[in-house]
Amino acid sequence: MMHPDLMKCFDLTGRSALVTGSARGIGLEIARTLRMAGASLMLTDLDLDATRKAAADVGPDVGALRCDVSDPQSVRDLAAAIGACPDILINNAGVGREGQTRDTSDDDWRFVISVNLDGVFYCCRTFGAAMAERGSGNIVNIGSMCGFIVTKPWGGPAYHASKAGVHMLTKTFACKWAKSGVRVNAVAPGYIATNMTSNPNPTRVELTPVGRLGRTEEIANVVQFLASDASSYMTGAVLSVDGGYTSW
Known part of the structure; x- marks a missing residue:
């Protein structure tokens, strides 16, 4: 028998969320999922037109x-434009540059x-400092299995290090703000089917135990769990969502 309060733990109704890098891919899917869970949303990305299009796709009242x-x-300006600090921050914005170490330029590394x-x-x-001052907040960072292991094919030193x-x-930050009512967790995706992997290297699929790329919603669902009260005793955790890749 399902506990009557179980689904309430996952409900984000009445909470505001900011998702960076949300014009496409995993970020956009995270936004859709948080919206379905009841959160009010603000999307942000470098390309404003694409971000506005994504926001309209997620819902009519999405910023x-x-x-x-x-x-x-730019981050300080964003905070000023939003006004009240969001209840949830999803740090999803990210880039990648592949290449051997000797081929990594100074500009690629810094970028x-x-x-x-x-x-x-x-x-x-x-945003975390403002959450801590307020006494509540939830941050979910998007890391990568590349933060644990060196992947095959080689993904580049800057991406792994970052x-x-x-x-x-x-x-x-989880330790710093734990007693201030702020939780900070991360998700470490494996190879996910997005526009960046439209022609995936067969080796990536072969080396993933489940034998396929992940779906964006499979990352978004875990993010939603971490953003909700269902994970209320979790902070400082980095959850692998990689089809078993890091289990070899």
């Missing part, structure tokens, strides 16, 4: 703003680190 998470002033790692730090620093950094930022 859209431009933000470059790699720029701390990936600035978006994937600096961006998470800037958003956590700005995602390992995201995992440690998650744990650091």
Whole structure:
């Protein structure tokens, strides 16, 4: 028999959420899922037109703003434009550049680190601090299985380093704000079917125990769990959602 309060644990009605990098892919799917769970939403991405289109796709009352998470002033401007600090922050914005170590240019290294790692730090620093001052809040960062292991085919040093950094930022902020009513967790996806993987390397599928790429909704569902009261005793966790890839 289902406990009468079980589904209420997953309900986000009355809560506001900000999702970065939400114009497409995993971020957009996360936005859809949080919306279905009842949250009010603000989407943000670099491409404002694409973000507005995504917001209209998610719902008629979903907001859209431009933000470059790699720029701390842009993040501060975003916070000022939103006004009240959201109840939930999803740090999804991320980029990747593949290549051997010797082929990684200075610009490629800085680009990936600035978006994937600096961006998470800037958003956590700005919104997480406001949550801690308020006494409540929930942050979910999107890391990667590349933060745990070196993947095959080689994914590039900057991406691996940035995602390992995201995992440690998650744990650091979780400990810092645990007694302030703020939870900070992360999801570490494996290879997911998005526009970035429209022609997936067969090796990636072969090396994934379940034998397929993940679906964006399979990441979004875990994010929604972490954003809800169903995970109320979890903070500092990094959940692998990778089809078993890191179990080899």
